[in-house]
Amino acid sequence: MGWFLCSGKSRKKTKKEQEKNSDDQIPSNIEKLKVNPSFDVKKEGSKDGGSGHIAAHTFTFRELATATKNFRADCLLGEGGFGRVYKGRLESTNQIVAIKQLDRNGLQGNREFLVEVLMLSLLHHPNLVNLIGYCADGDQRLLVYEYMPLGSLEDHLHDLPPDKKRLDWNTRMKIAAGAAKGLEYLHDKANPPVIYRDLKCSNILLDEGYHPKLSDFGLAKLGPVGDKTHVSTRVMGTYGYCAPEYAMTGQLTLKSDVYSFGVVLLEIITGRKAIDNSRSAGEHNLVAWARPLFKDRRKFSQMADPVLQGQYPSRGLYQALAVAAMCVQEQPNMRPLIADVVTALTYLASQKYDPETQPAQRPSSGSSTPRMRR
Known part of the structure; x- marks a missing residue:
């Protein structure tokens, strides 16, 4: 759920610098949220969003404290x-929900909070998490989502306890295809397009x-429109998933998301982490390890x-x-459109593997070298 500067650099910034650097996140009138704790999300969203209809429900802090038994451990x-996520039960509807309580001293500020509320209120797709509501009482910032009982993909791929079920091939392809469809909706159906980031x-x-x-839209950014090829922004994201050209220049495009998706797909196939410093030299970075292979x-x-x-x-x-x-091609123009990725992965997900009737593959020894033809 957290993020870092893609460059991996860490330098303490002054409060003034932090405010300036995050100004590119969303429209300028959201500055009011930072200085006005009683800021009205629905009213402010209507000034930027055209129709201005924010479907998300507003909750009081007391309601959400009750739902989580006072945020019990x-x-x-x-x-x-960004903060902690709790499982809760809404007293008014008896619905099980996930409640994210933003750390008041953390990196995610009011801008990112409002981005998430606006994005998930205006964007709806079966492969995007559903935002039920939010709380902006005083300096409290909480987001209420539908509860996802199986946790995150990371929980099923990495650092698994011995008793946890492993994902089979069919499930992996189903997850990959569904995640790609969520990204396709953001890139091709949303207007203007949205870069997930x-x-x-x-x-x-x-x-x-x-x-x-897909969840956590606090870093999402509206994509380029008209004759623009990219949007320029502060480099944000998670180390290991950032497209190289974005990490170097701050120029963000839809193809930046395609690179990140390629890293996720590699994780799904290999079971390896995007960055794993516990592995031997040359295998820390998943993409760098995979490219020669x-x-x-x-x-x-x-x-x-x-x-x-x-x-x-x-x-x-x-x-x-x-x-x-x-x-994960280094040159962004060599990467496919996400719609083409969806087509390919939807086909792969439809080709069910049956271990009862299809033979298991033998792992390659990896020691063989190509023979030279005479």
Whole structure:
């Protein structure tokens, strides 16, 4: 849930610098939220959003404290850079919800809070998490979402306890295709297009049946319109997922999200983390490790998550890796449109692998070298 500067640099900024650097997040009138704790989200949103209809419900802090039993520790679902997330039950509707309480001293300020409220109130898709409401009482900032019972994709890929069920190939492709559809909605259906800017495994939440939904829209940015090719903004996101050209120049495009999606797809296929400093030298960065292997099809089986134990279709593995390789191309214009990624992954998700009737693949030793032809 947290984020860092993509460059990985950390320098303490003055309060004035922080305010200036975050001004590009959303329209300037949202400055009022920072200086006015009783700021009306619905009223202010109407000045920027045309119709101005904000469907999200407003909650009092007391209602949400009651829902979480005063934010009791046993209701805590997780914690990140933005604050803590609690499981709660709304007294008025008896609905189970997830409540994110923003850290008042944390990195996510009022601008990002309002971005999330506006984005999720105006954008609706089966692969985007549903925002039920928010609380802006005094200096309290809380967001209320539908509860996603299976947690995040990260919970099912990395650092798994021995008793946790491993994701099979079919489920992985279903999650990848669904996440791509959520991104396609933001890029191609939303008007103007929306750049998500923080796509990663921990931001893909899973509903019953492993149905994926994108969450955490505090860093989302409206994409370029007209003859503009990019938007220039402060470099934000999570290290390991940032597109190289965005990390270097601050020029953000839809293809920046496609790169991040490629990293996520690699995580889904390989079971490896985007950045893993516990691995040996040369394997810390997932994309850097994968790029040489993309060039030799005989090494593709080395890239499959070992916990799959060879239970995946070899053709499906090759095709999924080909999609990931295209998404993480260094040159943004070489990356595919997300609509083409959706087409490819929807097809792969429809090709069900049956371990009972299809043989398990043998892992490659990785020691073979290409023979030279005489």
